[in-house]
Ligand code: FES
């Protein structure tokens with residue numbers, strides 16, 4: 001089967017790839033482009049481990065086709081830090097130990113980044129509902145919520 | 159090399175602090191490599207064909223069409239995994255579970271597998287494999303499976319542990335019994351007796367990372383396996399045994415692990431991937447889908463438990479008895495046995511008896527799930543304890559304090575306790591502000607206790623000191639949630655150096671001696687013990703080298719705060735030598751400096767926790783909300799308190815899911831109906847409040863720093879604590895978990911109607 005040629009922007013870089021019509025964007029990122037930061041926890045849109053930002057919208061990349069990325073702008077966890085300077089959210093996740101196994105972390109970071117971009121001063125409840133599409137089985141969410149609260153606080157001040 | 163593991167009270171410099179974990183940056187930048195994040199050149203995609211039937215004879219498998227499909231490089235069935243287990247029944251069960259041999263025993267049981275050039279070809283190939291089944295009657299319910307007329311899952315099983323060997327096979331593989339005293343007499347002395355039956359449904363560990371591995375078998379008989387596992391050394395042994403390889407020829411590297419909770423202690427896909435690779439002559443990557451994780455990988459037992467407890471008016475328990483039935487899936491296990499051991503472990507009892515029954519059902523092979531078997535037993539016992547307190551008119555905390563086990567108590571499962579934390583956790587709960595906080599309408603408060611043994615086991619650590627004075631620590635227990643940070647703290651403590659001077663890694667099976675799994679809450683307990691021992695061995699060498707540099711006797715050199723110090727007036731002007739200075743000279747003083755340790759970590763130190771929670775119940779819909787939650791648990795010594803809190807919170811959250819939502823739902827056809835995160839709903843962020851924690855530190859006498867395992871106990875009390883809270887809020891005793899809205903509503907309506 002002939003591949004579909006796609007040209008898109010990922011973390012600010014122009015990227016071109018060929019993909020099959022039934023291939024998800026998650027598979028393209030992971031298997032074709034080597035961007036394995038986004039994880040597959042379910043493949044059905046239920047866990048958020050594959051979260052990315054597509055044209056300023058938080059999406060599950062397992063529910064987007066690779067071909068749909070044509071001409072769009074993609075942000076993944078790999079693009080969050082500037083050089084060796086971690087994003088405030090990344091730093092706060094480390095400081096608060098908001099990860100145990102860490103498999104959910106890329107998804108949470110992306111979802112939290114999207115949340116804070118839209119609501120820089122969220123209440124605890126807004127954080128909890130804003131991150132309700134991301135599953136974490138290790139932490140009980142307590143430290144994740146605190147990390148996001150702390151990051152919001154710092155980012156507001158900045 | 160005489161290592162003394164006994165607790166010695168000491169002042170800590172590093173242990174007890176909260177530095178950032180050494181693997182942290184990789185995990186927040188997406189760089190950390192988990193099971194599915196690894197690839198090899200020329201790798202194929204593996205896929206497994208699974209039985210759609212709960213119980214069926216496999217009459218014929220025709221793989222010829224699949225083999226002919228372009229791009230398919232190997233197709234395997236049980237024939238490609240011949241039985242090399244040599245009469246080892248447990249290994250044979252593992253083999254049969256990896257690939258069904260004569261019968262499919264549950265919906266999702268593997269029957270064949272393919273390796274192809276890409277995922278699409280592999281999927282197509284599965285559709286071309288023709289399996290002829292003869293469908294057999296099935297049973298999925300634990301109580302039904304015990305009936306005489308129940309379909310027999312394995313006709314070679316005769317119940318073990320009965321006085322007389324039974325003449326007929328049955329689904330009950332084993333009866334086990336624990337206790338002491340005379341319960342009959344004890345109940346005779348009771349003024350109040352509570353007797354109740356309880357049920358819990360089957361849940362899954364629910365790790366977010368599906369099982370994943372990459373296997374590469376060479377034609378020279380060596381192989382490599384990259385895999386997410388809680389125990390790569392054990393995986394190596396199992397895989398080598400099942401494939402007929404020498405263990406040392408199989409190098410297993412554990413990837414970062416995306417959650418396990420006991421579920422990644424068993425091989426499923428790995429022997430299959432190795433067999434595919436062997437047949438195809440190329441590396442094979444095998445990743446389970448979420449559907450496969452639910453249908454085929456290890457859920458916990460479903461249970462049915464009867465409890466009877468009697469007490470005198472003054473609140474003394476006179477007798478306690480329980481019968482516990484645990485489903486094991488289609489293979490024998492020791493799940494009920496563990497349940498029977500833990501059931502009454504929190505209490506000081508003169509008369510106690512527990513009986514466990516292991517029951518075969520047509521469900522996936524039961525796997526460990528965090529303090530396996532203990533939460534269900536605690537749910538039943540702690541519910542009955544609460545009810546009894548109510549009948550006595552006693553405060554539930556006071557009633558438990560009065561009967562709590564202490565140092566010197568003979569436990570219900572046999573051993574006599576050393577210093578333990580059940581009493582202190584109860585006292586802490588009694589004094590906790592949470593217990594006094596006001597409740598609103600439709601809200602109820604519950605509390606409950608939990609116990610877990612904790613394990614130790616075989617452990618091996620290498621500590622290597624570089625010429626620049628930096629230290630690398632190679633451990634063999636997989637890091638499931640921050641243990642590299644904890645072990646670095648322990649090494650820093652013992653060597654007297656800075657945490658930043660160290661780097662801990664998890665070594666592969668060819669680089670370090672054998673280590674047991676990271677299970678039984680043993681990771682930090684046992685590897686910290688081995689780390690301390692390795693560091694002490696390194697210090698001995700460091701002292702020798704310093705003595706050599708100074709040209710004095712090693713007996714005059716002591717190790718203090720990261721430095722060799724010459725002792726005694728005659729060496730007054732020698733000053734100190736830092737670890738760095740000694741390391742820099744190592745090439746001239748005898749070569750590399752290292753400390754090794756191989757030991758069996760004994761005396762893991764039992765662990766207790768008490769939880770409090772407030773639940774709001776909507777009496778119109780039966781829906782619930784967790785309002786507040788507090789965990790109090792003994793850690794012995796919290797090496798990295800933040801990660802200890804994390805273990806407490808994570809266990810509580812899993813318990814909350816189990817108590818309120820999670821369950822395997824089987825149809826009449828024996829098929830699993832909710833094999834996905836949409837229908838098997840684990841708690842999300844908006845379901846939970848903050849989870850408060852209080853760490854108690856009652857030193858474990860069998861560890862130099864007093865450490866106890868902390869990972870598992872936190873999932874033991876929640877089922878009961880929440881059931882007690884819901885029962886108090888709804889005004890009716892809840893006896894069936896999960897307490898989903900329909901169950902709560904039905905209980906409320908039955909109470910109203912009755
Ligand atoms: S993998 Fe996309 S939501 Fe789970």
Ligand code: FES
Nearest residue numbers: 100101136137138
């Ligand atoms: S840290 Fe393991 S799933 Fe979130």
